[in-house]
Amino acid sequence: MLNRDYPSQYCPVASTLEVVGERWTLLIIRDVFLGIRRFDDLQRDLGVARNILQARLERLVEEGILVKRPYQERPVRNEYRLTEKGADLWPVLVALLQWGDRYGLEGERPMILQHRGCGGELDDRRRCVACGADVTVTEAIAVRTGARRPQTVAEPVSA
Amino acid sequence: MLNRDYPSQYCPVASTLEVVGERWTLLIIRDVFLGIRRFDDLQRDLGVARNILQARLERLVEEGILVKRPYQERPVRNEYRLTEKGADLWPVLVALLQWGDRYGLEGERPMILQHRGCGGELDDRRRCVACGADVTVTEAIAVRTGARRPQTVAEPVSA
């Protein structure tokens, strides 16, 4: 995008999109939610160009959505973690996920959100359908089903 | 963006972003939710380039999120309306709006969501804080407060 912001708009939707609306940004955040926290792991998982990934991570750190912190010294190796501000984007990701489940992938569901422990799925208001609780980020887990892209023929895991 | 899709991803979040993740798209949908339905009105409100607006609207119609229908013949003038599929993006917009309210505009809230009739605001699960009901798209109204961008000095409406 030419400018990442929307100068004619004074709107909370626009202001959020100015921060997380660029290509790849929300997928990076999704990956961090899933526990993918290192540069190379993110790059491999997303297939994004490394310079773009670098630019996005730097921006997200500047915005206070991620923090960069070393998980080892010598050599310094960093990982990216969500701040509270970043974790508060969870409802956005859940809303995108649920719309994608309904309209995106022809009934396939590669990922399912569950209430930790209880195991119930989440409804569109992030409540557990089993126990009825309001589920927060920390109480939810994302379970990857085995679902793959339909046109890709499933192969036995080999060599 | 070079490609609008994310070929390495088989994920409902990514599949949703392939459809609505391009620059301007979600703001166009927000405007249609607010009742701005005509090409020129959208263009004026958003300040988006006309060719981009045209491309986005065409894509959204192809995707079944908007429908184009004439509101008059001779000359044919069209407006864009949300389909059910489009209206189901409401939770995404609400989530973006609420994050923006919390983190985006320094406490200013240019727009407030209320439960129609009851007048209560919506919580982060789209429930009415006054009566407790689960609020759906059709039961909600967006109220624009007078809030403006702080650095813009408020002027009397003139000429």
Added chain:
DNA sequence: CGGAGTCGGTTGCTTTATACAACTTTCTTG
């Protein structure tokens, strides 16, 4: 009847972001 205005686009050119691949630095392991 002629000119201005409106709506909904389309076209051409410029600017900017994204993609891709190769390279770098620092340190670890065999």
Added chain:
DNA sequence: CAAGAAAGTTGTATAAAGCAACCGACTCCG
């Protein structure tokens, strides 16, 4: 001491977004 991993950085190319001007169909005004 060579190979490899992690985390970037750099350079070049291509595609998308921005901008302004134009267009066709019709209406309204004088």
